[in-house]
Amino acid sequence: MTRWNDGLDEVERVSPDITDETNALPARYFTDPDVYEMEKEKVFGQYWIYAGHANCIPEVGDYYTRTIGDREIIVVRNHDDEVRAFYNVCAHRGSAMVDETPMTDPDNARRIRCPYHLWTYDLDGSLTSTPASFEDARLNPDLEDEDVAELDAGENALMEVRSDRIGPFVFVNFAEEPMSLDEQAGKMKAELEALPLEEYQLARRIVSEVECNWKTFGGNYSECDHCQANHQDWITGIALDESELEVNDYHWVLHYTHAEDVDDEMRIHDEHEAKFYYLWPNFTVNMYGTADGYGTYLIDPIDEERFQLVADYYFKDSELSEEEAEFVRTSRQLQEEDFELVERQYRGLKSGALAQAQLGPNEHTVHKFHLLAQEAYEA
Structure with a gap:
């Protein structure tokens, strides 16, 4: 149930059951500067x-x-x-x-x-x-x-x-007694290390400053209910109805099936799909399925209402081919479409009208994201 700041509804903890009435973080956790200060230690000081x-x-x-x-x-x-x-x-x-x-x-x-x-x-x-x-x-x-x-x-x-x-991805942890990276990454670690990621070189970095809370973008990345209306060029090659959102302890995977088979020689992995990994709290690995390479996103907060998206693209050679440059341009178009969406959402959150949102049944990846944030805050 959506709860408004009208003096009648009170916010509650995120329920572990997505079908319960309170299945999202209270809105103030996206806009309150004190929450961001807390996250520096409770989130970015405790996890890998x-x-x-x-x-x-x-x-x-x-x-x-x-x-x-x-x-x-x-x-x-x-x-x-x-x-x-x-x-x-x-x-x-x-x-x-x-x-x-x-x-x-x-x-x-x-x-x-x-x-x-x-x-x-x-x-x-x-x-x-x-x-x-x-x-x-x-x-x-x-x-x-x-x-x-x-x-x-x-x-x-x-x-x-x-x-x-x-593999080649370096992680750090500032906690005194952290969980292991193996535990936080789960089976994502074995899946990525089975790929020849070390053979690819950084070919392009695009850094964007976006005017919204980092968690707003993290939630947007983690679902594709918005894709039909907002990524129409991209979804022409994707069979959304055959796609899957897989949730694990500290990571989730968005499996997007291509409408038509793609030549295996054009991909770093052998499966007939694109795979987008999100590792809590703010890192993604993007196996696109249509290019011999991969990408990463770092969702790097600046403060409670701004973050930097650091998008890195890795190919066999650090010099982009014409086809690879076009691929990066397409990816950039998707980012810009998402930036408009998340900044629009954040404008609404900052108005103070919403107390607690309502997630849909296919936003279980976003629900997991909100549960992990709550778990971190309460630790």
């Missing part, structure tokens, strides 16, 4: 969050930065050819060490050096050197040089962030 693609840092010393909530990290390939993550915070006095460095334009460093006082770290995070002023007491008349203790390289190392991978 996508940090980037390992193929973008192929050489030892390659690194990029990533900001998640208020946490800025460095993702780097070390001397053992491992991809690891550290806070971009010097152990000396807390300075940020490297400038913002996007995954599309990574930098390379033999060491990580803080420009403030030149504390220098190896690629495994250990402290390797400090200036001479930290080794003696030349400017302090109350200390003798022999009173200055040698800095322990391990005790003064960078703070590492727990990381793990699904």
Whole structure:
């Protein structure tokens, strides 16, 4: 049952049963700035969050930065050819060490050096050197040089962030005792790792700032009841009635059957369908079924009423062919059609009229999304 802010209806928790009257998050969870501040810790500080693609840092010393909530990290390939993550915070006095460095334009460093006082770290995070002023007491008349203790390289190392991978996809987790990535990703992990994702290169990135809450777009991505009316070019090749929305513990999969068979040689996977994976809370992997490649979306919140959609496209070669460029343009058209929809929805949510929405029977993926958000808030 839809509940309005008319003083008569009260909101309730999301019911585990989609057929119950209260099957959606209260509207204020999409518009309240205090909720977004809570999400920085309860959602983005507790679950595995996508940090980037390992193929973008192929050489030892390659690194990029990533900001998640208020946490800025460095993702780097070390001397053992491992991809690891550290806070971009010097152990000396807390300075940020490297400038913002996007995954599309990574930098390379033999060491990580803080420009403030030149504390220098190896690629495994250990402290390797400090200036001479930290080794003696030349400017302090109350200390003798022999009173200055040698800095322990391990005790003064960078703070590492727990990381793990699904194929080339790097994830990080800031929780003290998180569930494993295997548990959060479920069978999605095995399905993706069975594909040769590492053989594909980042060919195009499109970043868009959208004026709505990140969960609004997440819900839109997770269903296709809106497709018939709003994606008419796309659905001409899709048999919507034969499609399936599969729900798992922390991820769901949208299976879209093509109206006609597509040449297997044109696809990274062998099934006669497009597969769109959504991994809670804000990462998708898009197996389109009509191109020899794949895409990812990062739904990256800026605040309670804005997010960035970071759309990355991977093909066999980083230089797009004419057909691949046309494919990306088609994908971009779908994004822009969705942006109009979610911004329109958010205008309505911000009006304050709606207290709690009502989901339909085929929006079980959206229902799962709302249940996970509620579970995170109450944890």
